[in-house]
Amino acid sequence: MTPLIEATDVTFSYGQQSVLSGINMTIAPGEIIGLIGENGAGKTTLLNLLLGVNHAQQGQLTVFGQAPGSLEARCKIGSMLQGDMPIQGVTVREMLTLTNAERQSTTDPQQLLIELGLEDLAKRRLTALSGGQLRRVTFALAIIGNPELLFLDEPTVGMDTTAQQAFWQRIRQLKASGKTIIITSHYLPEIEAVADRIMLLKDGHFAFEGTLAALQKQYQQVEFICQTALPTAAFMDLAAVTAVAKQGDQLRLSSEDGDVTLAALVPLLSECHQLTISRESLTDIFVHLTKGVPA
Numbered sequence: 001m002t003p004l005i006e007a008t009d010v011t012f013s014y015g016q017q018s019v020l021s022g023i024n025m026t027i028a029p030g031e032i033i034g035l036i037g038e039n040g041a042g043k044t045t046l047l048n049l050l051l052g053v054n055h056a057q058q059g060q061l062t063v064f065g066q067a068p069g070s071l072e073a074r075c076k077i078g079s080m081l082q083g084d085m086p087i088q089g090v091t092v093r094e095m096l097t098l099t100n101a102e103r104q105s106t107t108d109p110q111q112l113l114i115e116l117g118l119e120d121l122a123k124r125r126l127t128a129l130s131g132g133q134l135r136r137v138t139f140a141l142a143i144i145g146n147p148e149l150l151f152l153d154e155p156t157v158g159m160d161t162t163a164q165q166a167f168w169q170r171i172r173q174l175k176a177s178g179k180t181i182i183i184t185s186h187y188l189p190e191i192e193a194v195a196d197r198i199m200l201l202k203d204g205h206f207a208f209e210g211t212l213a214a215l216q217k218q219y220q221q222v223e224f225i226c227q228t229a230l231p232t233a234a235f236m237d238l239a240a241v242t243a244v245a246k247q248g249d250q251l252r253l254s255s256e257d258g259d260v261t262l263a264a265l266v267p268l269l270s271e272c273h274q275l276t277i278s279r280e281s282l283t284d285i286f287v288h289l290t291k292g293v294p295a
């Protein structure tokens with residue numbers, strides 16, 4: 001399948017400050033990418049490069065097979081970036097109508113307002129909206145005209161719980177209809193729920209790129225907790241075990257491969273009671289990876 005986005009050795013600096021160095025990526029149509037990284041890692045910068053707002057100093061970058069920012073690409077991309085500034089004096093309905101026309105689309109703005117529960121805000125000026133209202137309207141602006149590709153940069157910041165639920169419901173619909181979406185969020189359970197692939201930006205490049213399952217397999221620690229009279233020495237050499245600790249009868253055992261350790265644990269299971277197995281969340285793995293500590 002022809003990639004929708006392709007980057008080869010892309011670098012970008014703001015003046016002397018290098019932000020991206022050696023970005024390589026290939027994104028196929030229909031993929032949902034969770035773009036994660038610490039504050040200042042370069043996520044917004046990368047989205048701006050893909051939109052053609054900024055330009056890579058080195059490397060090759062194509063979106064829909066063309067240089068970013070082409071008119072054709074702009075019609076097919078919806079975006080919701082941090083720092084999107086509302087235009088003075090324009091109402092919600094006018095902005096939706098303008099964006100719809102710019103995308104050369106026949107979507108009915110009124111219908112979208114109704115679907116997203118925004119009819120009551122239609123006549124309000126963008127500058128008179130609350131932060132959360134503006135975020136919801138910005139999402140409407142991103143998806144109006146049914147664009148094939150969406151860049152959503154921390155989209156749920158400022159949204160209340162109901163608005164967040166409606167947002168994620170819509171994302172699931174967009175995913176089902178085959179849209180390609182790059183989404184950033186610091187709230188990783190959100191990403192975990194929808195992303196097909198995780199891309200972790202660190203030190204200017206992707207420190208990890210792959211499916212959530214691959215990320216978990218590579219970095220996730222699994223913890224076994226049980227009650228046992230056996231000494232820690234009985235567990236130290238079990239396959240894939242990285243740490244064993246005991247307090248009273250409670251044993252905690254960390255493993256870098258839960259399946260392998262569980263298989264090795266079977267002969268001891270009659271001596272281990274109330275066994276529980278817990279796996280690290282994406283948030284825990286993220287903390288390990290961004291701090292450079294091997295998980």
Ligand SMILES: Nc1ncnc2c1ncn2[C@@H]1O[C@H](COP(=O)(O)OP(=O)(O)OP(=O)(O)O)[C@@H](O)[C@H]1O
Nearest residue numbers: 014017019037038039040041042043044045046082
């Ligand atoms: N217009 C700019 N001029 C100079 N430096 C900038 C500019 N925009 C961003 N930077 C710097 O580039 C780096 C990457 O910023 P960017 O906004 O891309 O990070 P981010 O991963 O999106 O961060 P966050 O999670 O905080 O939104 C940061 O060090 C930031 O200070």
